[in-house]
Amino acid sequence: MYEVFLNAFHEKVPLTDAERAFVQSFLMPKKLRRKQYLLQEGDVCKAIAFVEKGALRSYCVDDNSTEHIVQFALEGRTISDLYSFLTGETATYHIEALEDSELVLITKQAHEELLGKMPKYETFIRLQITGAYIALQKRLTAAISISNDERYKAFAAAYPEILQRVPQHMIASYMGITPETLSRVRRKIVRGK
Amino acid sequence: MYEVFLNAFHEKVPLTDAERAFVQSFLMPKKLRRKQYLLQEGDVCKAIAFVEKGALRSYCVDDNSTEHIVQFALEGRTISDLYSFLTGETATYHIEALEDSELVLITKQAHEELLGKMPKYETFIRLQITGAYIALQKRLTAAISISNDERYKAFAAAYPEILQRVPQHMIASYMGITPETLSRVRRKIVRGK
DNA sequence: CGGGCCTTTGACTGGTTTCAACTTCTGTGG
DNA sequence: CCACAGAAGTTGAAACCAGTCAAAGGCCCG
16 A cells, blocks of 8 residues: 555655655545546545556546546556646546546645655655656647647557557547547558558 | 846745845856747757746747747746756757847756755745646647637637737647638637627 | 447548738848 | 838638548447
8 A cells, every 4th residue: 555656756756764654644545446536527626646556537528518538647647636736726627537446645735744844745746747747748749740640659659558448439538539530540550551 | 137037936935135146146147039049959958948038939840840839938937848958868849039038047957956955946946847737738628629719719818918929820830720720710700709 | 148338430511721822011131 | 211022911722631420330248
C-alpha cells in the first residue's frame, strides 16, 4: 500500500525512512470498482488521486452531451481536476475508473499542510506538474500540427499499454475524432504497411 | 526594469526588499526588436523569458513546413521551450518577437541556484507552472470539443488584447485552422450578430 | 445461449482546405 | 509626398476529408 506512490516520490526527491513515514501519514487509500466515479461534474474536487493500480479517465461533456476524454491515468500517474482542486470551484471534468483500481488520495488539507511543512513535497509537486505540463504541450502541438494517421501512430508508439487496456472509442474521444474515423484510420495504417 | 516581473512575483509570494534585491541579482535584461528571435529550432533553450513589455510567440514547424503557433506571450507572461530548458535537448519551438520587446531572462544556472537557495522562488515557479498547466488544459479541452465559431468567440472574449495586437493569420495558426477559414468564421459571426 | 456493446463498413452530407484572384493596408525608396 | 512592392485579408469555386446516420458482424458478459 502506497508503495508505488512513495517510490515515485523517492525517485524524484530522495526520502529518508522518517520522511517516508511522515508523508504516508497524510495519505488516504481508496479503492474504486470499474465504472465507479471518483469525481462528477458539479462536485468540487477534494483530492489529487495517484494511481497505484488500475486505470482511470477524466473527461468533459459538451453542449451536445458528447464526451471528450481529457486524460488517461494508468499506474504511477496522477489524475484530478486541478482547477477545481485549487480554486474550490465546481469541477468541469468527470473522473471514472476504467478498471478496478487502487488509489492514493491527497486531500486539499493534506496537500496544503505538506506544502507548508515539507519542502521536499513542494519540490515533488513542482516536478510532477512540470512533467504534466510538458506532456500536455506535446499533445497540443500534435493535435494542431499532425494528421490523424500520424497522431494515432505516435500515440500507439508512446502508450502501447493504454492501447491495450482502453476501448477504441475512448481513444477516438481522446484524439478528438469519431470512432468511425479512428476505425478507418486503423484500417488504412494496417493496409498501408 | 524588472518591475513587472518582481511585482508578479511579489503578488504570488510576498517579498521583503532584501529578497527582492536578491532575486534581482539573478536576472538578466534583454531587448528584442520586432521579428528578432529569442530561440530557433535546433538551439538549446538556455533561459526562461518573462515579458516586461511587448509580445512574443512560440511556434513549431511541421513536415509541410507549415507554422503552428503554440503560445502568445504579452506583458506579464512567461515564454520558453520548457522541455529543452529542463533537459538540455535541442528545442522544437521557435520564439520570435512580434513587437519590440523587453524581457527578463532567468538562465538555467540562475534558475537552479534560486531553486536551491530560495524556497519562495520554488513556490513562485510552482504557482506559475500550475497556472500555465490549467490554462493549457482549458485550451486543449476547447480544441477538441468546441466548434470553430465558438472557439473564436471564446478566444476573442478571453484575450481581446491579443486580438488587437496580433495579425489574423497568426490567430488562425494558433487555432489550428487556415487564415481563409478564420476569415469566413469572422464574417459569419459579424453577420449573424 | 442471448443481449448489448463495440467495431467495422457503406453512403451521404457538410465543413475545411486548397488554389487562385482581387482588394486593402503598410512600409519603403525614389 | 507619392508610387509601388509585399504582406495581409477577403472572396469564390472545386476537391477532399471527417462527421453523421444506418446497418451488420463480432465479442464479451451475464
